[in-house]
Amino acid sequence: MIYYNxxxxxxxxxILIFGFAIIAENFIRTLIRHLQWQSSLLALLILAVGIYKxxxxxxxxxxxxxxxxxxxxxxxLLKDVKKEGIWEHREISxxxxxxxxxxxxxxxxxxxxxxxxxxLLHTWKAAxxxxxxxxxxxxxxxxxxxxxxxxxxxxxxxxLLYIGVVLAPMGFLLEVGILLDIIGAVLLAVILGSEKEYxxxxxxxxxG
Amino acid sequence: MDAVWVVYGILAFPGxxxxxxxxxxxxxxxxxxxxxSFISLILSLYLFFxxxxxxxxxxxxxxxxxxxxxxxxxxxxxxxxxxxxxxxxKEFFLKPNYYWLLLNLFALTMYLAVTTPSLGYGWxxxxxxxxxxxxxxxxxxxxxxxxxxxxxxxxxxxxxxxALLAIIIYGRVSGNLLWIHQSELATGALLxxxxxxxxxxxxxxxxxxxxxxxxxHGTAPSPVSAMLSGALLPSALIVFYxxxxxxxxxxxxxITLVFGILTVIVAGTMIISQKKFKxxxxxxxxxxxxxxxxxxxxxxxxxYAIIYVLIVFxxxxxxxxxxxxxxxxxxxxxxxxxxxxxxxxxKSPAMAFTAVVSALTVTGAPPFGxxxxxxxxxxxxxxxxxxxxxxxxxxLLGILLSFLGLNYWILKMVFPEEDEDLSLNLKAKDVSVPLxxxxxxxxxxxxxxxWLIWGWSL
Numbered sequence: 001m002i003y004y005n006x007x008x009x010x011x012x013x014x015i016l017i018f019g020f021a022i023i024a025e026n027f028i029r030t031l032i033r034h035l036q037w038q039s040s041l042l043a044l045l046i047l048a049v050g051i052y053k054x055x056x057x058x059x060x061x062x063x064x065x066x067x068x069x070x071x072x073x074x075x076x077l078l079k080d081v082k083k084e085g086i087w088e089h090r091e092i093s094x095x096x097x098x099x100x101x102x103x104x105x106x107x108x109x110x111x112x113x114x115x116x117x118x119x120l121l122h123t124w125k126a127a128x129x130x131x132x133x134x135x136x137x138x139x140x141x142x143x144x145x146x147x148x149x150x151x152x153x154x155x156x157x158x159x160l161l162y163i164g165v166v167l168a169p170m171g172f173l174l175e176v177g178i179l180l181d182i183i184g185a186v187l188l189a190v191i192l193g194s195e196k197e198y199x200x201x202x203x204x205x206x207x208g
Numbered sequence: 209m210d211a212v213w214v215v216y217g218i219l220a221f222p223g224x225x226x227x228x229x230x231x232x233x234x235x236x237x238x239x240x241x242x243x244x245s246f247i248s249l250i251l252s253l254y255l256f257f258x259x260x261x262x263x264x265x266x267x268x269x270x271x272x273x274x275x276x277x278x279x280x281x282x283x284x285x286x287x288x289x290x291x292x293x294x295x296x297x298k299e300f301f302l303k304p305n306y307y308w309l310l311l312n313l314f315a316l317t318m319y320l321a322v323t324t325p326s327l328g329y330g331w332x333x334x335x336x337x338x339x340x341x342x343x344x345x346x347x348x349x350x351x352x353x354x355x356x357x358x359x360x361x362x363x364x365x366x367x368x369x370x371a372l373l374a375i376i377i378y379g380r381v382s383g384n385l386l387w388i389h390q391s392e393l394a395t396g397a398l399l400x401x402x403x404x405x406x407x408x409x410x411x412x413x414x415x416x417x418x419x420x421x422x423x424x425h426g427t428a429p430s431p432v433s434a435m436l437s438g439a440l441l442p443s444a445l446i447v448f449y450x451x452x453x454x455x456x457x458x459x460x461x462x463i464t465l466v467f468g469i470l471t472v473i474v475a476g477t478m479i480i481s482q483k484k485f486k487x488x489x490x491x492x493x494x495x496x497x498x499x500x501x502x503x504x505x506x507x508x509x510x511x512y513a514i515i516y517v518l519i520v521f522x523x524x525x526x527x528x529x530x531x532x533x534x535x536x537x538x539x540x541x542x543x544x545x546x547x548x549x550x551x552x553x554x555k556s557p558a559m560a561f562t563a564v565v566s567a568l569t570v571t572g573a574p575p576f577g578x579x580x581x582x583x584x585x586x587x588x589x590x591x592x593x594x595x596x597x598x599x600x601x602x603x604l605l606g607i608l609l610s611f612l613g614l615n616y617w618i619l620k621m622v623f624p625e626e627d628e629d630l631s632l633n634l635k636a637k638d639v640s641v642p643l644x645x646x647x648x649x650x651x652x653x654x655x656x657x658x659w660l661i662w663g664w665s666l
Binding site: 117120121133136137140146153156157160163164167170172179180183187193194 | 301328329332335336338339342343346351354357358361362365366369372373376377379380381385397399
């Protein structure tokens with residue numbers, strides 16, 4: 001039990017650190033690598049919970065997570081970045097430095113908010129993914145580049161699976177994971193399809 | 209016939225049609241989709257008059273039965289109009305047969321979302337509908353389609369992420385994800401309700417999470433816009449209604465009411481300043497969803513309010529689908545801006561009739577069906593214990609704004625101006641589905657009045 005808690009906490013802290021790395025990174029290639037690491041660590045965490053709790057759907061989910069979000073999506077994105085010279089280095093316009101400051105504020109606010117949730121959930125294990133959800137949302141809102149936005153979306157997906165496995169580890173999460181991966185794939189297809197026809201997808205604002 | 213087999217039938221026909229649509233012959237996919245949408249409508253109509261039942265996979269009560277009918281109605285209208293206008297579609301980004309495949313899958317995901325007894329699966333089918341409908345938005349080639357689809361997936365999926373968080377917390381607190389046979393949640397579960405409202409509200413297009421809605425509705429092919437507006441938004445609201453029934457808190461009632469009223473007012477204000485016809489209709493859908501959200505909130509005080517919400521959904525599905533299909537026909541003739549469409553009554557009386565009747569209906573003008581739904585919701589609102597006059601006044605203001613805004617533009621489009629010569633070159637097939645839709649809407653209005661006067665039991 002002590003080892004299990006220590007492993008979960010250790011992996012959780014690493015996942016949160018990569019969340020920060022993603023929010024602060026404005027080099028697209030490095031950003032994708034951070035995403036790859038975060039997803040792989042999440043897969044390890046899901047595997048640990050799945051084995052410890054005896055929920056074998058979670059073991060399958062961890063395999064799918066590492067295959068899809070830890071390998072396939074990042075590799076396709078990296079291949080795409082190599083092809084498009086414009087994304088080889090930095091984002092065209094970036095707010096990454098400001099994002100880091102806002103990210104710190106979001107994390108502190110997230111922990112304070114979570115303290116209000118504690119009486120309902122009776123565990124601190126979900127504090128890290130709760131904060132990570134807010135970080136993912138921050139990335140999506142603050143960044144204009146489609147690849148940066150997709151990484152924000154994947155951070156949020158990772159956080160949702162993380163909070164799911166620590167709060168309510170049920171087989172249903174496997175289906176959720178598969179569906180979220182499909183959405184990731186559709187987003188990727190939109191990016192690639194758009195680039196092929198119209199060049200990099202840079203959105204000025206996410207409003208009507 | 210056992211009712212559960214009818215549900216299997218409703219699901220099986222679009223399922224099989226989507227498999228047939230994988231064939232490279234798009235006409236085969238189209239024919240199977242038309243057949244599936246027709247049979248699904250017949251089966252939904254049959255099921256509507258049957259009793260409630262539940263299995264481990266389905267929970268079918270009056271709300272589900274009405275929603276199946278709403279989805280089937282928009283599905284059949286969308287499918288037939290799509291078939292009639294297939295030759296007018298721009299170059300395909302995806303292969304044409306995928307269009308029919310996706311239309312079937314879109315209907316299928318909504319059918320599943322409104323009949324499941326599990327909040328988790330309700331969420332999952334709604335999220336799946338996001339994927340399918342986003343693919344339908346980009347079915348035609350165009351940068352605006354891609355940007356709209358991108359915004360839609362990012363915003364709707366992020367919002368639904370909040371709803372998933374609510375469902376996970378609910379699973380933690382209650383030990384399962386079912387919404388049936390649940391007693392009220394313990395103190396502190398208000399958070400589940402608020403997260404659910406924010407999450408599902410994003411998919412419904414409630415203010416301020418509505419920003420994806422005008423773009424997606426505006427750029428999607430018109431049959432898809434009709435299904436998005438007439439079926440998907442109500443389906444998302446019904447999944448929220450299931451969650452709302454479990455949380456059952458006065459605070460959540462107040463928050464939901466405020467979100468609903470704000471949505472109506474913002475949509476009513478935005479309608480006036482719109483330049484594009486389909487975006488105008490998108491804001492009108494947002495307005496109707498705001499009214500329905502107020503109705504859902506009011507089920508806290510009167511369970512009868514859900515009947516008015518379902519009346520709103522039923523009439524809205526027919527009226528808004530007719531308007532969107534009509535807008536699509538005009539858009540394909542280069543008439544996208546509301547101030548460029550003129551003298552419809554001279555050029556196409558059928559289209560003018562559809563536009564006027566549908567716009568009056570959708571804005572709640574008496575004696576059309578939506579009026580009954582809106583008056584019902586307003587009358588329940590007037591009876592709530594605190595500040596009912598304030599909420600009543602603001603909701604009425606929003607309804608009036610959208611009434612004036614939408615009908616102003618529609619009347620400008622319909623009635624002739626001097627020296628106006630507009631050549632639309634319309635064929636019967638271009639206007640047949642919207643026109644039939646408006647006739648059915650009038651028929652439904654008569655049925656609703658009959659139900660009110662003679663108290664038909666459903």
